[in-house]
Amino acid sequence: MRHADYDQLDTPGVHMMRPIHTLFAIMLIVAIATLASGATSPSLEQKIRERTASIETKLIAWRRDIHQHPELGDQELRTSRLIEEHLRRLGLEVKTGVARTGVVGILKGAKPGRTLALRADMDALPIKEPEVLPFASKVKGRHWGKEVDVMHACGHDAHTAMLMATAEVLVELKDDLAGTVQFIFQPAEEGSSLFEPFSGKTWGAQLMLQEGLFAETKPDAVFGLHVMPGRLGEISYRSGATTASSDGLDITITGKQGHGGMPWNTIDPITTSALVISGLQTVVSRQANLTISPAVITIGTIHGGQANNVVPETVHMSGTIRTYDKGVRELVRHQTRVVAEKIAESAGAKADVSIVEMYDTTINDERLTGQMQSVLERAADGKVSRASLVGASEDFSFYAKATPGLFVFLGVTPSDQDPAKAAPNHNPAFFVDESALVVGTRTMASLAVNFLGLPPDK
Numbered sequence: 001m002r003h004a005d006y007d008q009l010d011t012p013g014v015h016m017m018r019p020i021h022t023l024f025a026i027m028l029i030v031a032i033a034t035l036a037s038g039a040t041s042p043s044l045e046q047k048i049r050e051r052t053a054s055i056e057t058k059l060i061a062w063r064r065d066i067h068q069h070p071e072l073g074d075q076e077l078r079t080s081r082l083i084e085e086h087l088r089r090l091g092l093e094v095k096t097g098v099a100r101t102g103v104v105g106i107l108k109g110a111k112p113g114r115t116l117a118l119r120a121d122m123d124a125l126p127i128k129e130p131e132v133l134p135f136a137s138k139v140k141g142r143h144w145g146k147e148v149d150v151m152h153a154c155g156h157d158a159h160t161a162m163l164m165a166t167a168e169v170l171v172e173l174k175d176d177l178a179g180t181v182q183f184i185f186q187p188a189e190e191g192s193s194l195f196e197p198f199s200g201k202t203w204g205a206q207l208m209l210q211e212g213l214f215a216e217t218k219p220d221a222v223f224g225l226h227v228m229p230g231r232l233g234e235i236s237y238r239s240g241a242t243t244a245s246s247d248g249l250d251i252t253i254t255g256k257q258g259h260g261g262m263p264w265n266t267i268d269p270i271t272t273s274a275l276v277i278s279g280l281q282t283v284v285s286r287q288a289n290l291t292i293s294p295a296v297i298t299i300g301t302i303h304g305g306q307a308n309n310v311v312p313e314t315v316h317m318s319g320t321i322r323t324y325d326k327g328v329r330e331l332v333r334h335q336t337r338v339v340a341e342k343i344a345e346s347a348g349a350k351a352d353v354s355i356v357e358m359y360d361t362t363i364n365d366e367r368l369t370g371q372m373q374s375v376l377e378r379a380a381d382g383k384v385s386r387a388s389l390v391g392a393s394e395d396f397s398f399y400a401k402a403t404p405g406l407f408v409f410l411g412v413t414p415s416d417q418d419p420a421k422a423a424p425n426h427n428p429a430f431f432v433d434e435s436a437l438v439v440g441t442r443t444m445a446s447l448a449v450n451f452l453g454l455p456p457d458k
């Protein structure tokens, strides 16, 4: 249609002007479309790719150093010092001692713009590492007052190293950045090693937020990444509910102690606790609407009795409740209490049930996820897939509740192994193929520059 219009024009000057206007309009549309799709200038992504590759050796060395010196939640002193020194060397504004041992770095781009946060966790687990890797941990630490072996069995060593590298890459691109990047190095994602969850104290992400992490400047988005068994270098993610909510469960059954040969003179908390455990499974299978959200109740510890011929006075159990929906979570929590109390009552015993809210479901913001889809695809060279719901929980959920968040997974299983058979996170044989670390760094840096490149109203 428009071409026909040009043909009808006979003024040479106008004839020349129209295609120029059209060309300009096309360029403008392309530019707007590029920005709207979350794509930044390809040269910036190319720079990220080159810079990340150039510091890969350093990135792996950091990871190995942190792996060899793991520290439990709220005791990450060496790790935070390492991060602090690195961030100061890069010229960032640094805050330390956030939520006990956390470190926050602020990078201001050359141009004004929005703010975004990138998060890594720093803590290790009370797990003994087998002596397989040359940089295997031999470290011992204290967990809830007891001496334990310590291992980075959840990959937080990799997260920390990748975020240190991301900071280095983004500092080099400072002149091209419009806005601010907040680097969050968070302690105690796995919980505090100083006190038990039922102590009433807070830790990790929640404590960082309580201490005002987002108070001064609330970021417009927050991104996080977790390594897990999966195709090497593959980024997987999903929109909406991603990791489970987690509630700590603590049940004490009190009966009446007596002779094991004369149970009729006792109230047996052992047989009662067996009924309670079975009954709790019906909360999930018979009462929760599993079409809305899967749910899990696991009893992880049970302690009671000291002699074979004594019915003890009490049995103590602890466990966890996992869900992906607020309503299902409330129902499961409520029914857990009712079932345990009523079953105990029917046996003449008493159940004291405490349920402590630990972590919320991590919800990936739908719009942010959509905006970043093409960025993830480019960063992972097309190795991108839709993640299944994850049964583990993450305190990244607290950041994602405060501001739109996106939490993605990075596959770290060696290419010659089957990810389905690889040792899971928290297993002593959990293994990180370090060649995936450049992909993770590239992903975090690309998310940052692309997000800051979006128009402010997006």
Ligand SMILES: [Zn+2]
Residues within 6 Å of the ligand: 154, 190, 425, 426
């Ligand atoms: Zn973990």
Ligand SMILES: [Zn+2]
Residues within 6 Å of the ligand: 154, 155, 156, 189, 226
């Ligand atoms: Zn973890």
